[in-house]
Amino acid sequence: MPFTLNLEDTVMKFTINRPQVRNAINLDVIVGFEKLVSAVHNDSSVKFVVITGVGEDAFCSGGDLSIFHGLHTAKDAFPMLDRMATVLYNIATLPVPVIALVNGHAVGGGCEIATACDYRLVSSRAKCGFIQGSLAITSGWGGGTYLFEKLPRQDLALQMLSQAKPLSATAMLNNGWATQVYEDDKDQALETFIAEMKKVEASVHRAYKQMLIRKWTGQNLLNQIREEVKTCSLLWEADEHHQAVQKFLTKRK
Numbered sequence: 001m002p003f004t005l006n007l008e009d010t011v012m013k014f015t016i017n018r019p020q021v022r023n024a025i026n027l028d029v030i031v032g033f034e035k036l037v038s039a040v041h042n043d044s045s046v047k048f049v050v051i052t053g054v055g056e057d058a059f060c061s062g063g064d065l066s067i068f069h070g071l072h073t074a075k076d077a078f079p080m081l082d083r084m085a086t087v088l089y090n091i092a093t094l095p096v097p098v099i100a101l102v103n104g105h106a107v108g109g110g111c112e113i114a115t116a117c118d119y120r121l122v123s124s125r126a127k128c129g130f131i132q133g134s135l136a137i138t139s140g141w142g143g144g145t146y147l148f149e150k151l152p153r154q155d156l157a158l159q160m161l162s163q164a165k166p167l168s169a170t171a172m173l174n175n176g177w178a179t180q181v182y183e184d185d186k187d188q189a190l191e192t193f194i195a196e197m198k199k200v201e202a203s204v205h206r207a208y209k210q211m212l213i214r215k216w217t218g219q220n221l222l223n224q225i226r227e228e229v230k231t232c233s234l235l236w237e238a239d240e241h242h243q244a245v246q247k248f249l250t251k252r253k
């Protein structure tokens with residue numbers, strides 16, 4: 001299974017399970033994310049959502065380049081980008097706190113997924129970055145929009161996107177992206193992080209999340225995300241992008 005979805009004591013946990021490609025996202029995982037959104041909306045007992053990756057190497061390495069490199073034009077790329085951006089917005093606006101348990105590298109779309117979550121608990125071994133620029137595209141699932149919305153400093157957000165390189169967990173804590181950095185066991189880190197919040201009624205968590213969703217609705221965040229998707233799809237068809245992807249896929253072969 002390319003993902004697992006389990007409810008454990010009011011915590012709905014989604015685990016990307018494609019370790020052979022560093023938990024890269026394919027269509028099956030996108031369908032899994034859509035199942036996650038439906039499951040949470042249909043179960044009022046859910047108090048927290050957690051998104052993580054299997055293993056210790058990667059949280060998520062973004063889109064599966066071996067599949068998505070088959071998309072050549074803007075017209076080809078837009079449906080995938082738009083579908084993932086839509087499900088990511090539906091995850092971001094779930095009525096409960098959403099925690100990215102960043103168990104390893106989170107790069108490209110993987111960094112976008114973590115940024116769409118409310119909290120980011122990051123392994124001290126993880127490197128995280130919006131590396132899309134190194135492939136001659138921008139973020140395309142809404143991650144750039146979430147970053148400008150959530151990072152305390154706009155100059156650091158622009159620098160992260162423009163440098164297009166992975167940063168250490170400590171650097172991501174210092175710039176305000178990581179909520180916490182943990183050293184060892186991710187499950188223990190999660191339990192410790194939610195321990196105090198677990199004592200608070202779910203109705204309170206849901207009310208505060210609605211305040212956040214009202215803010216994003218008021219500023220038409222989804223429209224901003226749709227513009228990001230269009231921009232990424234236009235850059236997608238440039239030769240520079242396809243050459244950069246080909247270079248990655250043929251390395252060390």
Ligand SMILES: CC[C@H](C(=O)O)C(=O)SCCNC(=O)CCNC(=O)[C@H](O)C(C)(C)COP(=O)(O)OP(=O)(O)OC[C@H]1O[C@@H](n2cnc3c(N)ncnc32)[C@H](O)[C@@H]1OP(=O)(O)O
Nearest residue numbers: 020021022024061062063064065066105108109139140141
């Ligand atoms: C809008 C979002 C956007 C999009 O979908 O277009 C993106 O997400 S663009 C960004 C796409 N992602 C990347 O460019 C990241 C590529 N991967 C890496 O940089 C590294 O793999 C890293 C840092 C995640 C982990 O490095 P590590 O040295 O630990 O592993 P390897 O590089 O040796 O990879 C192991 C194995 O996995 C395959 N792999 C890794 N990432 C991907 C991926 N995103 N898509 C497909 N396959 C991936 C890699 O090719 C290796 O395969 P192998 O057959 O074992 O050589």
